[in-house]
Amino acid sequence: GRVFWVTVLSLVVVSVVGMVWLYSDGISWMQRSKKRNVILMISDGFGPASETMARNYVQQINGLPIGYKSPLDEILVGSSRTRSKDSLVTDSAAGATAFSCLMKTYNGAIAVAEDKMPCGTVLEAAKLQRGMLTGLVATSRITHATPASFSAHVTHREMEDLIAEYQIGNYSLGPVVDLMFGGGRCHFMPNTHANVSCRMDARDLWSEAQAAGFNTLSTRKQFDALDSHGSGAAKALPILGAFASSHMDYEIDRDAAAQPSLAEMSAKALGILDAATKKKNAGFFLMIEGSRIDMAAHTNDPAAHLRDIIAYWDAIAVVRKFVEEHPDTVLISVSDHETGGFSTAKQLTPEYPEYLWNPRALEHVRHSIEYISYKLLAQPADDQEARYKYVRDTVFADWLGVKDSKHEEIIAVAKETESIRLRQLLSDVISNRAQVGWATHGHSAVDVNLYAYGLNAHLLRGNQENTDIGQFIVDQLGLDLGKISGKIKADRVIQGTHAIKESWLGRRDLDALDHYPAAH
Numbered sequence: 222g223r224v225f226w227v228t229v230l231s232l233v234v235v236s237v238v239g240m241v242w243l244y245s246d247g248i249s250w251m252q253r254s255k256k257r258n259v260i261l262m263i264s265d266g267f268g269p270a271s272e273t274m275a276r277n278y279v280q281q282i283n284g285l286p287i288g289y290k291s292p293l294d295e296i297l298v299g300s301s302r303t304r305s306k307d308s309l310v311t312d313s314a315a316g317a318t319a320f321s322c323l324m325k326t327y328n329g330a331i332a333v334a335e336d337k338m339p340c341g342t343v344l345e346a347a348k349l350q351r352g353m354l355t356g357l358v359a360t361s362r363i364t365h366a367t368p369a370s371f372s373a374h375v376t377h378r379e380m381e382d383l384i385a386e387y388q389i390g391n392y393s394l395g396p397v398v399d400l401m402f403g404g405g406r407c408h409f410m411p412n413t414h415a416n417v418s419c420r421m422d423a424r425d426l427w428s429e430a431q432a433a434g435f436n437t438l439s440t441r442k443q444f445d446a447l448d449s450h451g452s453g454a455a456k457a458l459p460i461l462g463a464f465a466s467s468h469m470d471y472e473i474d475r476d477a478a479a480q481p482s483l484a485e486m487s488a489k490a491l492g493i494l495d496a497a498t499k500k501k502n503a504g505f506f507l508m509i510e511g512s513r514i515d516m517a518a519h520t521n522d523p524a525a526h527l528r529d530i531i532a533y534w535d536a537i538a539v540v541r542k543f544v545e546e547h548p549d550t551v552l553i554s555v556s557d558h559e560t561g562g563f564s565t566a567k568q569l570t571p572e573y574p575e576y577l578w579n580p581r582a583l584e585h586v587r588h589s590i591e592y593i594s595y596k597l598l599a600q601p602a603d604d605q606e607a608r609y610k611y612v613r614d615t616v617f618a619d620w621l622g623v624k625d626s627k628h629e630e631i632i633a634v635a636k637e638t639e640s641i642r643l644r645q646l647l648s649d650v651i652s653n654r655a656q657v658g659w660a661t662h663g664h665s666a667v668d669v670n671l672y673a674y675g676l677n678a679h680l681l682r683g684n685q686e687n688t689d690i691g692q693f694i695v696d697q698l699g700l701d702l703g704k705i706s707g708k709i710k711a712d713r714v715i716q717g718t719h720a721i722k723e724s725w726l727g728r729r730d731l732d733a734l735d736h737y738p739a740a741h
Contacts (some may be wrong), residue, residue, distance in 0.1 A: 258494075258504035259347070259694055260540055261320065263367055265313060266515025268559030269670050274523070274657065275530040277565065278580040292537040293554065296674040299683045301690065304556045306335055309666045311687075313515070314378040316557030317370035319687035323695065323702060329346045331366065331384065339374035339712060341705025343646060343694045347506040348397040350700055354458070354494050355399050356507040358486045359662060360469045360529075361512030362405025363388065367557065371508055372398050381408045381418050389430045389461065392712050394705075396433060399459045400493060402486040403512075406439060406463035417466060421456040428668050430461050438462035444481050449492030458497055462486075471513050471525045471589040472532040483511055484535035491543050504549065506698075509536060517589065518560035521648040523661040524586035528561075535671075544675040551676040551697060555690055556669035560659025569653060582655035585622025590647045593620055594640055608635040621650060 280289040284306040305315035322340035347353040357368040364381040373387035385408040390396030407419035409426040494505040511533035517525035568574040617626040637643040
């Protein structure tokens, strides 16, 4: 009789504890113990007004019903607050660290706390505590702030040389990222290769990655050859795919024969990770970033911004389909911050403004302002007549789709030889005709939209702190980030202005290069 009552009492205690755990965060122990996949998609610099702009554009250009909803509109659950520890306006490093470490930190910090000590990330914990496969997909350099904040620990985001070392496993945890697709090959190449490297040293991380077992990819052909569904998928891991020296091209400029799209990289990553975990009890964690949405907004380039948003929608559609076929999966889509202070309105005269904006002004733009400014600055500056014709016939008529150009506009663009001022002039040409506005070339503090789909997505409803999104992932997987932090406390975290300054200069030069072939 005593054994019977002890057994009953034990079952009651277990049930009560289980219920407490369930009702404390909405997810039971039994749910946590099951196989599951978490896909976190980050639309860098993408604010609510930009979603409206893209929806309006697609609806009007394609003659769709007024009630048309984008792939994101259909899964809207709330909004996210974006402030960092030291500013109401966050940067991407602090914003991504809030997701990865559940921690508010200072702008520029890559998975380190305010005291500059490393913090364990959800990716590291998913790998080491649940045995999950992990992946990073981005259209920026894979060493850039957002992917870096899940896979490295440095005191400043500009330390991309060191971030690359982390990403191939050069720290106490060893290699924790199984799949990487993006740009940024130059940070893995030694500076003895002057034309392909942006490192400050002669370290050949590309060769080191290969020696560590990574399958390294640099071409579209190699990407296409990857088996993403058959028995070869698991054998292909780990993978380091860097399809551009610096950032991948804007969608509006992308040569499909040379670089895969964000949707294609997402589909390939999902296929490989799914096939490789098919017979395992552990699923995967995948972070996908639409990186260049942000960069177009920094340039105040509405057409490039628009096309990268639509490319992000394409990736969302791919992931949603995967979630529908895999009920053990959740998709979260959120921005780290808004960029540009963008608005679908611009007052062009002192008089009371018109109530309109013009999506069709963006329809025939063929290239980004980044691309155009690079090409224009390469033209001889001493032949003003030739430059005038080039601007009128190629830049305005062909690339910008502007048929009503004004003489003074053409003259101003043709005479400008300084990159930043030239890009502003080109921004005005497009933005004025579309009647869209920009408040800044930086970030803003506005809340951003939060989207979720799949397993337990309802738990993200409402207005959330950005750290709450990381907490949701921790709860979903039953992770303990504190234990990961404890394992990496002694790792090398470079501090000091000299290292930061050198790396910053290297990155600034890179971002100004506009990595395009001589003929496009």
